[in-house]
Amino acid sequence: MEKYLQTYQDVRRKIIAFNYMDFLFSWDQETEAPSASHEFRSKQFQVIAEERYKLSSDPAFMEAVEKLYENLNELDDELKVEIKNEYKDLRWVKKIPKDEFIDFQVLTQNGSNIWQVAKKNNDFASFQPTLEKIVEYLRKFVKYLETDTLKGYDVLLDMYEEGMGMKEYDEFFNTLREELVPFVLEVTKDKPAKFSRKLTHSVFPREQQREFSHYLMDVFHYDKTKGLLKESAHPFTSGNASVDTRITTHFHEDHLVSSIFSTIHEMGHAIYEMQNDPKYDDTFLHGGTSMGIHESQSRMYENMLGRAKEFWDIHYAKLVELFPKQLKDVSVEEFVRYINTAKRSLIRIEADELTYALHIMVRYELEKLLISGKLKVKDLPKKWKQLMGQYVGIRPKNDTEGVLQDIHWSGGSMGYFPTYALGSAYAAQIYHAMNQDFNVLEAIKNNQIDQINAWTKEHIHKYARTKTPKELMLIATKEPFSPMYYVQYLKEKFSQK
Amino acid sequence: MEKYLQTYQDVRRKIIAFNYMDFLFSWDQETEAPSASHEFRSKQFQVIAEERYKLSSDPAFMEAVEKLYENLNELDDELKVEIKNEYKDLRWVKKIPKDEFIDFQVLTQNGSNIWQVAKKNNDFASFQPTLEKIVEYLRKFVKYLETDTLKGYDVLLDMYEEGMGMKEYDEFFNTLREELVPFVLEVTKDKPAKFSRKLTHSVFPREQQREFSHYLMDVFHYDKTKGLLKESAHPFTSGNASVDTRITTHFHEDHLVSSIFSTIHEMGHAIYEMQNDPKYDDTFLHGGTSMGIHESQSRMYENMLGRAKEFWDIHYAKLVELFPKQLKDVSVEEFVRYINTAKRSLIRIEADELTYALHIMVRYELEKLLISGKLKVKDLPKKWKQLMGQYVGIRPKNDTEGVLQDIHWSGGSMGYFPTYALGSAYAAQIYHAMNQDFNVLEAIKNNQIDQINAWTKEHIHKYARTKTPKELMLIATKEPFSPMYYVQYLKEKFSQK
Numbered sequence: 001m002e003k004y005l006q007t008y009q010d011v012r013r014k015i016i017a018f019n020y021m022d023f024l025f026s027w028d029q030e031t032e033a034p035s036a037s038h039e040f041r042s043k044q045f046q047v048i049a050e051e052r053y054k055l056s057s058d059p060a061f062m063e064a065v066e067k068l069y070e071n072l073n074e075l076d077d078e079l080k081v082e083i084k085n086e087y088k089d090l091r092w093v094k095k096i097p098k099d100e101f102i103d104f105q106v107l108t109q110n111g112s113n114i115w116q117v118a119k120k121n122n123d124f125a126s127f128q129p130t131l132e133k134i135v136e137y138l139r140k141f142v143k144y145l146e147t148d149t150l151k152g153y154d155v156l157l158d159m160y161e162e163g164m165g166m167k168e169y170d171e172f173f174n175t176l177r178e179e180l181v182p183f184v185l186e187v188t189k190d191k192p193a194k195f196s197r198k199l200t201h202s203v204f205p206r207e208q209q210r211e212f213s214h215y216l217m218d219v220f221h222y223d224k225t226k227g228l229l230k231e232s233a234h235p236f237t238s239g240n241a242s243v244d245t246r247i248t249t250h251f252h253e254d255h256l257v258s259s260i261f262s263t264i265h266e267m268g269h270a271i272y273e274m275q276n277d278p279k280y281d282d283t284f285l286h287g288g289t290s291m292g293i294h295e296s297q298s299r300m301y302e303n304m305l306g307r308a309k310e311f312w313d314i315h316y317a318k319l320v321e322l323f324p325k326q327l328k329d330v331s332v333e334e335f336v337r338y339i340n341t342a343k344r345s346l347i348r349i350e351a352d353e354l355t356y357a358l359h360i361m362v363r364y365e366l367e368k369l370l371i372s373g374k375l376k377v378k379d380l381p382k383k384w385k386q387l388m389g390q391y392v393g394i395r396p397k398n399d400t401e402g403v404l405q406d407i408h409w410s411g412g413s414m415g416y417f418p419t420y421a422l423g424s425a426y427a428a429q430i431y432h433a434m435n436q437d438f439n440v441l442e443a444i445k446n447n448q449i450d451q452i453n454a455w456t457k458e459h460i461h462k463y464a465r466t467k468t469p470k471e472l473m474l475i476a477t478k479e480p481f482s483p484m485y486y487v488q489y490l491k492e493k494f495s496q497k
Numbered sequence: 498m499e500k501y502l503q504t505y506q507d508v509r510r511k512i513i514a515f516n517y518m519d520f521l522f523s524w525d526q527e528t529e530a531p532s533a534s535h536e537f538r539s540k541q542f543q544v545i546a547e548e549r550y551k552l553s554s555d556p557a558f559m560e561a562v563e564k565l566y567e568n569l570n571e572l573d574d575e576l577k578v579e580i581k582n583e584y585k586d587l588r589w590v591k592k593i594p595k596d597e598f599i600d601f602q603v604l605t606q607n608g609s610n611i612w613q614v615a616k617k618n619n620d621f622a623s624f625q626p627t628l629e630k631i632v633e634y635l636r637k638f639v640k641y642l643e644t645d646t647l648k649g650y651d652v653l654l655d656m657y658e659e660g661m662g663m664k665e666y667d668e669f670f671n672t673l674r675e676e677l678v679p680f681v682l683e684v685t686k687d688k689p690a691k692f693s694r695k696l697t698h699s700v701f702p703r704e705q706q707r708e709f710s711h712y713l714m715d716v717f718h719y720d721k722t723k724g725l726l727k728e729s730a731h732p733f734t735s736g737n738a739s740v741d742t743r744i745t746t747h748f749h750e751d752h753l754v755s756s757i758f759s760t761i762h763e764m765g766h767a768i769y770e771m772q773n774d775p776k777y778d779d780t781f782l783h784g785g786t787s788m789g790i791h792e793s794q795s796r797m798y799e800n801m802l803g804r805a806k807e808f809w810d811i812h813y814a815k816l817v818e819l820f821p822k823q824l825k826d827v828s829v830e831e832f833v834r835y836i837n838t839a840k841r842s843l844i845r846i847e848a849d850e851l852t853y854a855l856h857i858m859v860r861y862e863l864e865k866l867l868i869s870g871k872l873k874v875k876d877l878p879k880k881w882k883q884l885m886g887q888y889v890g891i892r893p894k895n896d897t898e899g900v901l902q903d904i905h906w907s908g909g910s911m912g913y914f915p916t917y918a919l920g921s922a923y924a925a926q927i928y929h930a931m932n933q934d935f936n937v938l939e940a941i942k943n944n945q946i947d948q949i950n951a952w953t954k955e956h957i958h959k960y961a962r963t964k965t966p967k968e969l970m971l972i973a974t975k976e977p978f979s980p981m982y983y984v985q986y987l988k989e990k991f992s993q994k
Contacts, residue, residue: 017544021518028521036722037741040778047514051548225533244534281537 115410156415268301295423612907653912765798792920
């Protein structure tokens with residue numbers, strides 16, 4: 001055992017370093033790498049990826065993981081969790097034939113390019129053969145990886161959110177279908193409200209937007225000694241240690257609130273990882289425990305905190321100070337209504353808080369049908385339009401605004417989308433639990449977001465990956481996950497008109 | 498042979514990738530890494546350094562280099578040069594006992610910290626034991642590495658500038674001693690001229706300084722698709738491909754010209770590597786051929802181009818536009834005099850173009866004495882003061898401003914300093930040669946620095962590391978190196994008063 005532990009720790013130390021280099025490389029790539037260097041860089045990255053793969057597929061390392069797994073009871077609690085996770089990940093290397101795995105990687109690497117062109121040209125037919133192959137591989141992999149408890153699509157769902165399979169998600173989405181869909185269709189049936197042209201047609205210079213993002217970093221107590229803010233085409237959070245968790249945002253001069261809510265959203269992700277207990281930095285337990293829990297933090301910071309009237313009551317003055325001409329005569333009330341409008345829309349990433357989960361529900365239904373074999377790829381566009389009409393009350397006129405809008409499937413990701421909706425639902429339940437301990441809006445009004453951070457740290461963040469999402473929800477909210485908090489939250493918020 | 502070539506190329510491919518990661522890591526470290534992440538990062542860097550060392554000390558790789566070296570005639574010309582260089586580098590691994598090499602590395606890693614404290618406290622005695630050990634090791638290594646033609650200090654000199662030993666440097670510095678020292682002492686004997694307080698006592702906001710640096714990047718045709726400008730404590734150029742060569746500068750609000758000449762100096766380094774033939778990017782032949790040639794480019798761009806009256810005749814207006822209040826009533830003539838003042842000073846990195854080489858001469862003499870054993874470390878401070886008085890005409894009152902001012906020795910670098918002076922001398926000869934082909938000041942006046950870049954590319958840059966400094970000077974100037982161009986250049990420039 002000592003020997004296996006030693007091997008495990010030696011290789012783990014190296015993998016963590018390679019992961020860090022991987023992070024640095026992508027961070028540089030997305031934020032500043034010179035454009036002419038891409039070809040040269042991708043050759044260097046290829047080498048590092050090969051070395052990284054050698055480490056995790058090293059037979060001595062795999063043997064160590066297996067032996068430690070067979071003797072789990074001899075390990076301390078935290079190492080137990082870590083070894084369980086590693087053993088689970090080993091399945092991909094062990095159960096899937098190497099050739100198929102590599103073919104799939106090549107397929108999905110090219111897939112994004114093919115998808116991009118298809119989306120641009122509104123040409124689903126040119127993407128269809130690729131997507132057919134991807135679905136075919138995923139169906140095969142699912143067979144290889146099935147267990148007594150995980151069947152079919154469950155295998156993929158469980159990869160992104162442990163403990164969530166079709167049974168659990170069906171329950172969740174059924175609740176939304178029954179409780180939320182009729183409510184949303186009712187609330188959004190009228191034409192959306194109009195707002196001052198100053199909000200929708202002004203130019204908001206990027207320098208002032210940047211300054212406001214830095215202001216927000218202070219308001220949210222984002223620790224600038226452990227991270228930084230830069231720009232990238234698509235905002236993201238990146239890093240792999242509590243002491244190094246960086247964020248990006250984007251500045252669109254014709255769309256002020258886009259950078260504001262991107263920055264807050266990414267801070268939600270980042271504060272989660274920054275508040276992980278630092279002792280996990282040198283282990284595989286650092287990070288968020290699941291995609292759903294991660295998204296719960298970004299959504300809670302963005303929507304429950306960042307879109308609250310109480311938040312803008314004290315911070316709107318700063319915004320007006322930066323944009324005095326653009327926001328002249330726009331009251332804080334109008335601004336808050338503006339950032340909380342619900343309407344039927346086609347594009348997921350532009351969807352508002354109310355309708356967002358229904359966009360996800362469309363994707364969940366479709367993935368389930370595809371993996372089960374009940375839906376053919378060629379019939380996807382039609383089915384997409386039908387479900388959009390049913391759940392969101394609006395049908396895309398073309399595939400660019402429909403089935404081709406998201407990158408995920410082209411990269412081989414199925415089972416990931418549902419965690420976005422789940423994250424919002426987790427957020428509502430966590431927010432409710434926090435309010436049992438103290439008045440959150442009161443804290444916001446008093447500019448004490450550090451109090452909120454202290455609560456999320458104590459009840460969620462510090463645990464890093466040592467708890468499963470289910471365990472964490474129990475710890476944080478003292479009850480199992482229930483979608484009713486989400487439904488209640490949305491109904492209450494969007495009934496106040 | 499085929500087998501050895503294959504091994505060589507395989508390992509080379511990996512080393513280049515690790516070198517690139519090394520570059521990215523340092524770049525991040527110097528320009529933006531969050532301050533609290535240093536300890537975590539250094540652990541990750543340690544792993545990557547270990548893996549990097551494994552590659553170059555891999556017995557199969559070393560064998561391949563040796564076999565290829567034994568069969569040099571079978572290789573094409575460029576690979577010949579590369580293998581010669583690699584074979585030379587192998588000496589360090591092969592001739593120096595591993596234990597001693599590692600001890601030296603630990604010693605010099607800690608050396609910089611000890612030096613830093615000693616410098617701060619003006620306490621040479623606390624640094625003396627460390628420096629004694631460093632000199633002792635260097636004297637030992639020199640013995641291990643001596644050849645028929647390289648003896649003692651030659652071994653170290655040759656590491657930084659192939660073909661330059663004590664014989665060559667003695668000739669060079671003797672010329673400076675005879676021709677330059679009396680001239681400099683004469684020119685600088687009066688109190689330095691006074692300039693408008695607007696130049697010396699204004700505040701120059703960093704944002705405008707940054708804008709001017711970006712303006713300069715355009716003026717010099719620095720290719721922004723292959724690099725970028727950021728800030729760091731000490732300006733540097735970094736990158737390891739023609740398509741990725743980045744620079745930094747610093748902005749001191751009380752010292753406008755510091756950022757200007759740092760930016761131009763680093764662009765000189767960067768344009769050299771950017772204009773390397775890109776085919777060397779995937780080999781060990783990319784880069785500058787020596788420290789001296791590298792410095793010749795940075796010095797030529799900074800001093801001959803950037804400090805010329807003709808340069809400011811057309812670019813001073815932009816500077817005044819950015820700093821209208823600060824430069825009000827300061828004529829371009831006064832500004833040009835200001836940036837070309839010579840005076841006796843104590844600190845090398847603040848020294849002007851005229852006196853700079855004499856600061857280096859002091860260090861050359863001292864290193865030669867230390868490595869030969871004729872000077873003891875304990876007697877260094879006294880000897881330093883004496884030589885400074887003799888060559889620069891000014892004696893430091895304390896060691897902080899004297900023998901403790903530079904970091905180099907604490908890190909184990911001896912033999913490096915002389916290349917700084919040599920670079921300036923190379924620059925004068927190259928500048929003279931270029932003027933035989935076209936009127937350089939005319940090109941500057943017409944804002945055609947691209948014409949200058951085209952010349953340096955054709956005569957120097959494109960060769961990367963395929964030519965030795967000696968070969969390159971012959972190619973670029975059609976004659977062997979001669980310090981007289983440097984002496985003439987300085988005498989002419991600093992006699993015009």
